[in-house]
Amino acid sequence: MGKAGLAELQALDRESHLHPFTQHSDLHAQGTRVIVRGDGCWLWEATGRKLLDGLAGLWCVNVGYNRPEIIEAVHRQMGQLPYYCSFFNSTNEPAIRLAHRLSTLAPGRLRHAFFSGSGSEANETALKLIRGWNKLRGKPGKNKVLSRTFSYHGVTLATASLTGLPSVSSPFDLPLPGFLHAPGPHPYDAGTALSPEDYGKWCLEETARLIEREGADTIAALFVEPVQGAGGVIVPPPGYLRSLRALCRQNEILFVADEVITGFGRLGSTFGSTLWELDPDLMTLAKGITSGYLPLGATLVSDEIAGDLIGGGYLAHGFTYSGHPTCAAAALANLDILEKDKLVERVRDDIGPYFQTKLNEFRGHPAVGEVRGHGLIGALDLVPRGGKAALKPDLALGAKAAQLARDEGVIVRGIRNLIALSPPFIITKPEVDHLFDAVRASLAKLT
Ligand SMILES: Cc1ncc(COP(=O)(O)O)c(C=O)c1O
Structure with missing residues (x-):
């Protein structure tokens, strides 16, 4: 695209497009970056610049860009039946096949899927199904919900x-009443002298105290990301998740695994719930279900809850795009690729360990306060020249480092004072080297 074409797009964007999670004054001053093409792990900007995508879009393009298998499946489905709903005692073949495929992939008792269009809708659906279920079984007062900072x-x-991030909730005067936050297991942020294991135990004790204070009979569910992603790639300390799961069981609190990022292989296991034997009552999925090619969310529900909902009369919930045939066709083709190319195994046995080795080479780097990661997700928590003690509010080292990395030709995500990485599963070892070489060069400039 020529300079004039890009300038026109940037002017139109400025005039009429509100962007998600964006400081619009910065965006307008810089000019929107227009991405025009993707292939494998690479993106091209309208300027012609080529970038290595170290975040897989937004933690989702797991099979990489431009996969003909998905493109052709979508094209075929579009030609046959681009859309039909799953209302009116109807549905379509891809939605049926996807629901069934998920029931065979998912752990334990999760054999029913409710489809939606995003991760938010998948979690919103989980909240509503749980609320409706408790009402059906005569426990309408069991309606508070726990999650973690x-x-x-x-x-x-x-x-x-x-969401346990004030930056997301407080601009909108949230959380709503009845949403309670237990401490997330993030010892680095807490600045504690406790070991990660002991801090995890303290978090569990705090969660137990919160449950006792509120009354277990008023709490419906706990929502848990096996690895907390957008909150800063927080990897659970050993034993913590299983104890948290047991705590829920003791208190008859449903355990909801939010696997929107971790689902379909990012941790080197199809689900984090399988890896850590969580046996969730519900599971929410999006992103990697289609590798981001088309929007799709899914809420998987245990046999017991599904049975009650099916027997409970009219289920008054659903979206125009629940079970969208073209999105389901994209998901099926994406799952075929994961299977055929053994990408989950690749993350577990090959590229994941390589990525973690390269990530861990940053331990002891003067700009790095902590390294965290698992499988093909990782974060570097950054510190200024004076070390962690010199951190000040609003330093935003993450955004600065992400900008410097972009100048070096790679995309990583800046969050508070950290950078997060979660590349496509097809990334090669030389591409991983390139990613971390660029990160290293950007950290040299940061300090
Ligand atoms: C763990 C998790 N859950 C839910 C969501 C929300 O998904 P969406 O942006 O598709 O609504 C995200 C998005 O990043 C996520 O990471």
Whole structure:
């Protein structure tokens, strides 16, 4: 695209486009970056500049850009039946096949899927199904919901209330009443002298105290990302998640695994719930279900809850795009690729360990206060020249480092004072080297 074409797009964008999670004054001053093409792990800007995508879009393009299998499946489905709903005792073949495929992939008792259009809608659906279920079984007062600090569960009124990040909730005077936050296991941020394991135990004790204070009979569910992603790539300390799961069981609180980022292989296991044997009562999925090619969310529900909902009369919930045939066709083709190319195994046995080795080479780097990661997700928590003690509010080292990395030709995500990485599963070792070489060069400039 020529300079004039790009300038025109930037002017139109400035005039009429509100962007998500964006400081519009900065955006307008810089001019929007227009991405025009993707292939493999690479993106091209309208300027012709080529960038290595170290974040897989937004933690989602797991099979990489420009996969003909998905493009052709979508094209075929579009030609046959681009859309039909799943209302009116109807549905379509891809939605049926996807629901069934998920029931065979998912752990344990999760054999029913409710489809939606995003991760937020998947979590919103989980909240509503749980609320409706408790009402059906005569427990309408069991309606508070727990989640954890540093969690990210979405942006609707209810899911932003679940999200444990004040930057997401407070501009909108959220959380709504009845949404409670237990401490997330993030010892680095807490600045504690406790070991990660002991801090995890303290978080569990705090969660137990919160449950006792509120009354277990008033709490419906706990929402948990196996690895907290957008909150800063917080990897659970050993034993913590299983104890948290047991705590829920003891108190008859449903355990909802939000696997919107971790689902479909990013941790080197199809689900984090399988990896850590969480046996969730519900699971929410989006992003990697289609590798981001088309919008799709899914809420998986245990046999017991599904049975009650099916027997409970009219289920008054659903979206125009629940079970969208073209999105479901994209998901099926995406799942075929994961299977055929053994990409989850690749993350577990090959590229994930390589990525973690390269990530961990940053331990002891003067600009790095902590390294966290698992499988093909990682974060570097950054510090200024004086070390962690010199951190000040609003330093925003993450955004600065992400900008410097972009100048070096790679995309990473800046969050508070950290950068997060979650590349496509098809990334090669030389591409991983390139990603971390660029990060290293950008950190040299940061300090
Ligand atoms: C764990 C998790 N849950 C839910 C969501 C919300 O998904 P969406 O942006 O598709 O609404 C996200 C998005 O990043 C997420 O990371």
